[in-house]
Amino acid sequence: MNSTDGRTLELTILMPCLNEAETLATCIEKAQGYLERSGVEGEVLISDNGSTDGSQEIAQRLGARVSAAPRRGYGAALINGIEAARGRYVIMGDADDSYDFTSLDPFVEKLRDGSDLVMGNRFAGGIEPGAMPPLHKYLGNPVLSFIGQLFFRPNVRDFHCGLRGFNRARIDELDLQTTGMEFASEMVVKASLARYRIDEVPTTLKKDGRSRPPHLRSWHDGWRHLRFLLLFAPRWLFVYPGLFAFLLGAIAVGTLAFGGVQIGGIGFDVTTMVYAAALCVIGYQSLLFFWLTKLFATQEGFLPASERYRSIVAKWTAERGLLIGLGLFGIGVLIGVLQLVRWGGMDFGPQDAAEVVRVAVPSSLGIVLGFQTIMMSFFSGVLTTPRREQKPESVIEA
Structure with missing residues (x-):
């Protein structure tokens, strides 16, 4: 009826x-x-x-x-x-x-x-x-x-x-x-x-x-x-492609840092290393975007938070992220300093261009990834700062 x-x-x-x-x-x-x-x-x-x-x-x-x-x-x-x-x-x-x-x-x-x-x-x-x-x-x-x-x-x-x-x-x-x-x-x-x-x-x-x-x-x-x-599927948007790009780039940079590689008659050397470093940065940035998106989405109620995710967030702090970022940044700077010292031992004379790039790329990569991690940690700290609930519009004073 x-x-x-x-x-x-x-x-x-x-x-x-x-x-x-x-x-x-x-x-x-x-x-x-x-x-x-x-x-x-x-x-x-x-x-x-x-x-x-x-x-x-x-x-x-x-x-x-x-x-x-x-x-x-x-x-x-x-x-x-x-x-x-x-x-x-x-x-x-x-x-x-x-x-x-x-x-x-x-x-x-x-x-x-x-x-x-x-x-x-x-x-x-x-x-x-x-x-x-x-x-x-x-x-x-x-x-x-x-x-x-x-x-x-x-x-x-x-x-x-x-x-x-x-x-x-x-x-x-x-x-x-x-x-x-x-x-x-x-x-x-x-x-x-x-x-x-x-x-x-x-x-x-x-x-x-x-x-x-x-x-x-x-x-x-x-x-x-x-x-x-x-x-609504940040793993598919950020994690899977980001993880693939990061690992592929990192493995390529790590391998080529010790010298060129020949595969099937094709040579891969410092030029490939530069592009691999860019791929590594893109992948890492995608993973950081996932973390920040997940933090924001769960805080605002757009996405549910699993128990596993809650336990990870509880253990993660902005300070720990800052320490990891400073560590990566420091490693990059240290590699650069060692390269500078080595150049000084040559009275700052001419160097082999390929060998310079082979060292400069890992150094730059560490500095960039470290800086990104530091910025992400500060921003995640902003997102996770406890705050009181906003007053309803009807009681907010002009």
């Missing part, structure tokens, strides 16, 4: 809406039909994102509840709708008549069984001809779903399906923030990082009933989703 009073219901069927007058009535009637047929006590909620085509009036006339989202954006509309929902569970889906609101039983069954998030899988349920552009069907969705699965292991094959259900209280705990199209990814990523139970059920996708183009912009929104996934 449909309900509009203030009591808690079992299910809210939530639809974000921005000028969906062509298809909104059909979606509402399908959702209401499902509630009537299934006997689920629920409501149909339209989170309006500033429609100017009369969508609000259509929804109200059909008995759906309408909540105005104060900010524009797909995520903003859904955040507003989740906050306004009266259901213990929420099933969200676009109001363009592409998703089947008459077949929500698999979602409800999984939610009743204890799932925190239930994702629809369009590839398992069926995609009608013309319902999804080939670029999305064969490249965008498969690639982004593969990356999402690789980074976060949510065990879903359709990472960006718009029809999904969730336990409202559990999703509230994730403190979702993004107001754009990234919201769909943020929900899955944070639920995965929080070790929520995530299930997947087949669903169908048909060609939407609108005469106008969809709000989605393929390349722009695809890049935004990919960027979001990378930012």
Whole structure:
């Protein structure tokens, strides 16, 4: 049955809406039909994102509840709708008549069984001809779903399906923030990082009933989703490529410091050493960025902090970092001084250029890495300095 009073219901069927007058009535009637047929006590909620085509009036006339989202954006509309929902569970889906609101039983069954998030899988349920552009069907969705699965292991094959259900209280705990199209990814990523139970059920996708183009912009929104996934996976963005670059560069510099190397008839000497040192610096800087990003993200609640990470942070201090940085810096300076002393023993006369570079590169590398470590340690000290919580805006004095 449909309900509009203030009591808690079992299910809210939530639809974000921005000028969906062509298809909104059909979606509402399908959702209401499902509630009537299934006997689920629920409501149909339209989170309006500033429609100017009369969508609000259509929804109200059909008995759906309408909540105005104060900010524009797909995520903003859904955040507003989740906050306004009266259901213990929420099933969200676009109001363009592409998703089947008459077949929500698999979602409800999984939610009743204890799932925190239930994702629809369009590839398992069926995609009608013309319902999804080939670029999305064969490249965008498969690639982004593969990356999402690789980074976060949510065990879903359709990472960006718009029809999904969730336990409202559990999703509230994730403190979702993004107001754009990234919201769909943020929900899955944070639920995965929080070790929520995530299930997947087949669903169908048909060609939407609108005469106008969809709000989605393929390349722009695809890049935004990919960027979001990378930012929430700092190990893949910083650690793995950084560690590879650092180790490869350091090994090459260390090897060539003792003389040139021949591999398969190709000679590697001081020129290679210079580029290897640059690679080493880039890799080391990437690792430092990871540490600072992780510190900031966990301090601000963007990323969860594992027990292992907490124990490392507890042992790490800015002072220890400073000592390591000063040690590296000192080694670099010492190598440079020894080279200067050796040159002095030659009455500062001409030297072999290759041999000079062979010593200067490790010296410079130590100085640069040491200085970077010192600066990182100071900055990490700023991030980890205990501070009191900021006063709410309402009580901050002008």
